[in-house]
Every structure is written in C-alpha cells, then in structure tokens.
Amino acid sequence: MPRACRRPGLCAALTTGVLSVAALSVTAAPGHGAAPAVGFEMPFPCAQSWTGTTRSGHSPSARAIDWNRADDDGMPVVASAPGVVATAVPGGTRGYGRYVVVEHADGAQTYYAHLSAVSVVKGQSVDQGALLGRVGTTGNSSGPHLHYEQRAGGSVAEPWFHGARFVMGSTQASQNCVDVPVAGNFLGDTTAELVVYRRAERATFEIQRPGTAPKVLRFGTATDQPVVGDWDGDGRLNPGVRSPATATFSLRMPSGLQQVVLGAAADVPVAGDWDGDGRWEVGVRRAVDGVFRLRAPDGALTDVPLGDLGDLPVTGDWDGDGDTDLGVYDVASATFTLRRVDDDGVAWLAQVAFGSGDDLPVTGDWDANGRTDLGVWDPTSATFTLRQAPEPTAARADTSSVSFGRSR
Ligand SMILES: [Ca+2]
Ligand SMILES: [Ca+2]
Ligand SMILES: [Ca+2]
Ligand SMILES: [Ca+2]
Incomplete structure (x- = not known):
C-alpha cells in the first residue's frame, strides 16, 4: 500500500510492525498537530538552509512561518507538494502582498506570501519543487522574507516537513529534492x-x-x-x-x-x-x-x-x-x-x-x-x-x- 505511505514517520512504524506511541499520536486530533495527509517539503530548492520563526500575534496564526536567510531577497520559492494554483496575485500591495496559494490533495493548501515576483497563474498544475515566485517584501512586510502557511480545512495547521513536525526557530536544509x-x-x-x-x-x-x-x-x-x-x-x-x-x-x-x-x-x-x-x-x-x-x-x-x-x-x-x-x-x-x-x-x-x-x-x-x-x-x-x-x-x-x- 505505497500510496498510503506519504508520511515517512508513520510509514517507518508500519513497515517495521512496531507502532510506537509517537506514531500513534500522529493519527490523533486532526487540525491540532496531526501529520498532514500530504507529504510537504520546505518551500525552497533542494539543500538550501533557511531559518523559520513565528511570534505571538503572527497574523493570521502563530502556526505561520516567516522564513529568512542571509541575502534572501529574490531567492526562488518552490512548491511544497504537487497541486493546482488556487490563487496567484502578481500585483498585491496590501496584506500578503504578491502571493500564491497552492491546493493539494484532500483540500490542503499552502500559502507563499510577500513575494517580489509571482511565476505561476491560477488554475495551472504545479509539480513539487516547481518555481512559484521569488522572496520579497510586498504587502504588510517589514523586510524580505517568505511568509508560509500550511492549511487544512481552511485553518492554519501546524507545519510539517519531510514527515516531521517543524520546530519554530530552527534552521533546516530543504529536502525538497525531487x-x-x-x-x-x-x-x-x-x-x-x-x-x-x-x-x-x-x-x-x-x-x-x-x-x-x-x-x-x-x-x-x-x-x-x-x-x-x-x-x-x-x-x-x-x-x-x-x-x-x-x-x-x-x-x-x-x-x-x-x-x-x-x-x-x-x-x-x-x-x-x-x-x-x-x-x-x-x-x-x-x-x-x-x-x-x-x-x-x-x-x-x-x-x-x-x-x-x-x-x-x-x-x-x-x-x-x-x-x-x-x-x-x-x-x-x-x-x-x-x-x-x-x-x-x-x-x-x-x-x-x-x-x-x-x-x-x-x-x-x-x-x-x-x-x-x-x-x-x-x-x-x-x-x-x-x-x-x-x-x-x-x-x-x-x-x-x-x-x-x-x-x-
Ligand atoms: Ca524540425
Ligand atoms: Ca505524427
Ligand atoms: Ca512504439
Ligand atoms: Ca542529437
């Protein structure tokens, strides 16, 4: 049943026949830290390191990530998973500024905001790793960074990458290597x-x-x-x-x-x-x-x-x-x-x-x-x-x- 195994943490537990407590918690309480149904990767090209942070009062949710790294203005932003472009706003000046929303399986969505350039249009299919735009500081933003959200059922969900819950404040290398x-x-x-x-x-x-x-x-x-x-x-x-x-x-x-x-x-x-x-x-x-x-x-x-x-x-x-x-x-x-x-x-x-x-x-x-x-x-x-x-x-x-x- 390879198609069910898009969550590496859970799949490893299933294939070894040992369903650990950690793996069981993965299936509990949808929307409250459960692993997403889609296997998301970081929204940056393979092997690039980025630091993700949030803060209390982060709009629209403290579960949204602000990604930064040195000289990040203009760097490529890529799709976390395959999907269809649900929203592409190439000229936005308020709020999210120039931004893209990609819709994935099961109605899950990813948001990519404050871009300097948008490279996709609404309705097109994008593969995982495909270029969506460039990091910028458009809209309600105080400096170049990528504002990123994973949503499930319309609500901002806890972000997961490569089968693991993301720890806010950590620096990770993108495994979006497809x-x-x-x-x-x-x-x-x-x-x-x-x-x-x-x-x-x-x-x-x-x-x-x-x-x-x-x-x-x-x-x-x-x-x-x-x-x-x-x-x-x-x-x-x-x-x-x-x-x-x-x-x-x-x-x-x-x-x-x-x-x-x-x-x-x-x-x-x-x-x-x-x-x-x-x-x-x-x-x-x-x-x-x-x-x-x-x-x-x-x-x-x-x-x-x-x-x-x-x-x-x-x-x-x-x-x-x-x-x-x-x-x-x-x-x-x-x-x-x-x-x-x-x-x-x-x-x-x-x-x-x-x-x-x-x-x-x-x-x-x-x-x-x-x-x-x-x-x-x-x-x-x-x-x-x-x-x-x-x-x-x-x-x-x-x-x-x-x-x-x-x-x-
Ligand atoms: Ca020819
Ligand atoms: Ca022919
Ligand atoms: Ca043939
Ligand atoms: Ca030839």
Whole structure:
C-alpha cells in the first residue's frame, strides 16, 4: 500500500510492525498537530538552509512561518507538494502582498506570501519543487522574507516537513529534492530510455542503462524545467532546460548551446519535430489558456488549443508519420488525450485512460516501432509503468513496470 505511505514517520512504524506511541499520536486530533495527509517539503530548492520563526500575534496564526536567510531577497520559492494554483496575485500591495496559494490533495493548501515576483497563474498544475515566485517584501512586510502557511480545512495547521513536525526557530536544509520523469532515445539504439531530471543546484539528467550504472549528464538548475529533444538531428536526444524566470530555453548540443526565449514564466516547455525534418523544435503550453504555442526554426509561431488549463502537456509521434503530435494528460482522471493530424489536415482526438493517483505522464517509443508510446511515473514508488501497443491509441495494450529514479 505505497500510496498510503506519504508520511515517512508513520510509514517507518508500519513497515517495521512496531507502532510506537509517537506514531500513534500522529493519527490523533486532526487540525491540532496531526501529520498532514500530504507529504510537504520546505518551500525552497533542494539543500538550501533557511531559518523559520513565528511570534505571538503572527497574523493570521502563530502556526505561520516567516522564513529568512542571509541575502534572501529574490531567492526562488518552490512548491511544497504537487497541486493546482488556487490563487496567484502578481500585483498585491496590501496584506500578503504578491502571493500564491497552492491546493493539494484532500483540500490542503499552502500559502507563499510577500513575494517580489509571482511565476505561476491560477488554475495551472504545479509539480513539487516547481518555481512559484521569488522572496520579497510586498504587502504588510517589514523586510524580505517568505511568509508560509500550511492549511487544512481552511485553518492554519501546524507545519510539517519531510514527515516531521517543524520546530519554530530552527534552521533546516530543504529536502525538497525531487526527480522529474523524462524519457526518450538518448543512446541511439532506436528505443526510448527512461530518464529522470534530478532537481539540484547542479541538476542532472540520469539516463537508465539496463545492466549498468545510469549515464549522468549534468545540466540545469533546481528551478529549471527539463525539456529534451534532438536539437541537432543526429537521431539521439539532447538535454535541454527552460528557465521559467527568464522564459529562456537552453538547448545543449555537442557543437554548443542554443538559447531561445519563448513564452511567459508560468508556461510549460514542450519539444518535438513539428515539421518532420529530423531536427526538433521547442514550444510552450501556455498556462493562462492551455494553448500550445509551437515555434518553427524561422521563429514563426503556431497556436494549437488542446485540453483544460490544469492538464499536463505531452508530445510524441502517435501515428508514426515523422511529425511530432501533441497531447495532454489529465491527472485527476488519469487520461491522455492524443491529437493527430491526417493527410487532409484534419485533426483527430483519441483518449486513453492510463495511470492512477499522483502519476506523472511520460512518453517514449518503448518498442522502437516508430510510434511513440505512453507511460506514467509514480513519484511515491519511483516506478515507471509503460504501455505497449502497436499504436498508442489501441484499446488493448501490455504494460510493464520498471523502478527508476528516487521516490519522494
Ligand atoms: Ca542529437
Ligand atoms: Ca524540425
Ligand atoms: Ca505524427
Ligand atoms: Ca512504439
């Protein structure tokens, strides 16, 4: 029952069969110090140390944390857990100032206030560790810091991080160190490899090689968004990242680095060979309206609306014609919607139910038949589940599971 184990303290007790008094107290008295149902991490990139304090009369609750560290003005603020942006106020001047609220499972919420910049928009899905904004001193604030709350049932709850109750006044290193699932043919053998992007100050792409250690490519930072593609058209994927703050793609090739500025901070990067010439291009799925904006090599832009605001974008060549197609994944219903365009230019949509729970989508040609297949990655168990069929939209399919990456 891995999905129930999102509270490391309790899970450890359950797996050893010894339910200690401390573990029992975890389940008692909801709202009065009970462990949250969501496994929250600190709202800062992996390994950063921050000091959290409160005071009597802290509005709206002494359970709210003011986070500080040296030179903290402008430092990145990231999501404590996956969720949907419930509120994003990029221009606030009173109270919380510029702030973000993320809604998680079971109606739990996290608040991030007094920001200098907001990088997300209402309605979009954010993954754990995703950039939400920058530390600032907007609104009712006397100096740069992050005002942070965990709420349950609308009330400010006692904050917990990494399965432990937070001790006010303590300095802790963020364990918001997450893998992001990626896949694609990096090694040139025509089948797609399983890959994770390991968020860190010096991030890495970890490429699975069965029977031997993963191939590790160092590229990107903790708050970059991974985006991979065959930028030089040699048949193998290359790493890439997009910096949300500057909306800049950095695409790495053996010959050097290509940079492309596209979209707004909140947009999600995508990549594919839109024109089928063997070299991949980039695009974004716009967070404000869910429209894909695809960039041609000459800079021309094509807009394709697809899916709902909170859906996650996927790309792949579903019909095997050489042109990359678009799709979206609805996490709540665990359903892919795949779009292809026929020879007459008519767009067709097909839905495929696959995955469950908090799974994140991945796509890759697992069987090397030229058609991109579907898959999901379960962050709780760090397991890829791959769907294999002659065509990704076929009703019948085989599935296989592979553990790869670090569980959250
Ligand atoms: Ca390449
Ligand atoms: Ca191309
Ligand atoms: Ca296609
Ligand atoms: Ca395939």
